[in-house]
Amino acid sequence: MHEPHRFRSVRPDGRSGGSGRPNPPSRRSLLRSAAAGGLAAAGIVTGAPGAAAATSHVTGSKVRDLSGPALTGRFAAPWTDLGIPVRCPDGSMLFVCGDTFDGDGVGGPDWRSPVGLRSSNAAPGSLVVDGAVGGSRAVGLVPEGHTGGTTAIPSDVFTVGPTMYMHLMRGVIYETHHTDFWRSDDNGETWQYLCQWPGGLHGGQFQQKTYAVADDGYLYVLSTAFDRDLTSGLLLHRVRQDAPGDPAAYEPWGYAGGAWAWGNPPTTVTSPRRRGEICFRAMGGGYALTWLNMSPLDIRAQIFATPTSNLFTTAEQTMIVPTVPGRETGNAVASPYGGFIIPGSGVDDLDIVVSQWYDAQNYRVMQYRVNGLDGPAH
Secondary structure, eight states: OBOOOOOOEEOTTSOEESSSSOOOGGGHHHHHHHHHHHTOOOOBBOOOTTOOOEEOOOEEEEEEEOOSHHHHGGGTOSBOOOOEEEEOTTSOEEEEESSBBOTTSTTOSSOBSSEEEEESOOOGGGOOOOEETTTTSOOOSSOOOOGGGEEEEEEEEEEETTEEEEEEEEEETTEEEEEEEEEESSTTSSOEEEEEEETTGGGGTTSEEEEEEOSSSEEEEEEEOSOTTSOBOOEEEEEETTOTTOGGGOEEEEEETTEEEETSOOOOSSOOBOOOOEEEEEETTEEEEEEEEBTTTEEEEEEESSTTSOTTTSOEEEEEEEEOTTOOOTTEEESEEEEEEOTTOOSTEEEEEEEEEEETTEEEEEEEEEEOOOOOOO
């Protein structure tokens, strides 16, 4: 599903550019796959009627780097991205990363995806990678030979009781062949295959999935296409927490016959656009959706009361804005993407994982703290 990546720069106006990323011909396929994991997607707001404009009163600051040669090189993972954070049943925090390399930079040897890096302390204020699945060499969590430039990019990882679940997008980057779903009963050390979905399901809008674990026995699932060059809707499904590995158990939310209802064919729940990474979580008595947006390029959040709240009119709050290397301060980040919510944080002080990639040695996972988000409207 993921295809070898072209190195493609992203300008502050949200457009792709041909400069800013080297493109060694011998590594073109591999590097494009790597970009799929990290730079995977950016959203362009279509300006559909009723869509809420993004707010800009939110502030933020970098807490720390979570990966890099000095931090994760000892696990043969100096160059990695995404780092989707999930609290494990044993209380540790696992960061599930995308395309990962050893050596001197992106495209180096020992390409793996996904990998798991662990912080034994899961408190948002004390996150430090001090372990890896596989020990001294972070291993690929699932079989993936990268034949023909394929890779396995995680879109979400979450925990229900003693079990962890992981959703992967498979194939050549931006040519998703299928997505698959895995479970772990040993804190992410080993993973067992559960099921898969064809890449073309729901017009491709069921490729990139993210799951909110609710307190009503359901998982609520938002999904989009995994291709930053495609305008995609945002679909909503629900599935019982005891059945996420059964594709037939996913129930769509849609508009038909003049009303929204579960069981209707799935309908986009907000204005179609090109989105990057998405993260959907139950928190603080409500729900939070974060995503990489384009035009303008930024990372945004919506905070709302219920899974079926009206996202066409819910305020879009800008958390991370783009800048150029050397001018990063506050919530301004050069070549940002990701924006995954860190478990244990809240709306008032939201900690998120942000990735960065603008050259072969600036490819990393970082922690940012965001302040000033408005809570859900009830």
